[in-house]
Amino acid sequence: xxxxxxxxxxxxxxxxxxxxxxxxxxxxxxxxxxxxxxxxxxxxxxxxxxxxxxxxxxxxxxxxxxxxxxxxxxxxxxxxxxxxxxxxxxxxxxxxxxxxxxxxxxxxxxxxxxxxxxxxxxxxxxxxxxxxxxxxxxxxxxxxxxxxxxxxxxxx
Numbered sequence: 001x002x003x004x005x006x007x008x009x010x011x012x013x014x015x016x017x018x019x020x021x022x023x024x025x026x027x028x029x030x031x032x033x034x035x036x037x038x039x040x041x042x043x044x045x046x047x048x049x050x051x052x053x054x055x056x057x058x059x060x061x062x063x064x065x066x067x068x069x070x071x072x073x074x075x076x077x078x079x080x081x082x083x084x085x086x087x088x089x090x091x092x093x094x095x096x097x098x099x100x101x102x103x104x105x106x107x108x109x110x111x112x113x114x115x116x117x118x119x120x121x122x123x124x125x126x127x128x129x130x131x132x133x134x135x136x137x138x139x140x141x142x143x144x145x146x147x148x149x150x151x152x153x154x155x156x
Contacts, residue, residue, distance in 0.1 A: 018071050029073065032124040036070045039117045043142075046110035055145065058085060062138065073130055079137035086141050089148040100147070108149040115142035 009016065015030060016022050023030060040063050047059040065077050102112035122135040 028124070028128055032073065032121065032128060032130075033070055035117060035121040035124055036066060036073075039114060039121050040066050040070075042110070042114035042117045046107055046114055049107050049110065055149075058145075062141075065134065069132070069134070073125070073128075076132065077134040079134045082134070082137045082141045086137070086144050089144045093144070093147055093151055096147070102146065105150050105153045108146040108153070111142050111146035111149060115139050115146065118142060 009022070010025065013025050014022050015025050017029070043059050043063055047056055050056045069075060069077060102109045118135055118139045122132065122139065125132050125135060
């Protein structure tokens with residue numbers, strides 16, 4: 001018989017982290033991991049609508065990195081690849097001179113939504129004394145990617 005998805009442990013307000021540690025569902029790490037899960041899903045929402053294979057692949061790598069972070073929140077992920085992608089996209093954009101209101105393009109709006117989830121996640125990691133440069137750079141990447149999609153929407 002296959003292992004059941006439910007344990008009934010959550011019915012009492014507890015969950016088990018990867019590695020076997022049982023904690024209350026109100027534990028701040030569970031809250032942060034929930035935001036991490038939401039972030040992965042929000043990025044998946046944007047990815048599901050993309051036609052551009054390069055950006056789809058970038059977002060898959062990001063989802064994998066975030067999944068690795070979920071398994072080991074204390075780990076650091078190198079942000080250099082994100083910085084290179086940000087620089088490449090930004091070189092094809094005009095300087096920003098106004099506030100942006102998401103919603104002109106569905107993929108851009110989804111990327112902006114994912115960015116806000118990452119920002120919330122980053123604040124939670126900082127409050128847990130787990131500052132993470134990758135999360136900070138990821139919010140930058142998602143912002144620039146959203147602008148890039150807006151500017152080049154016919155390709156996405």
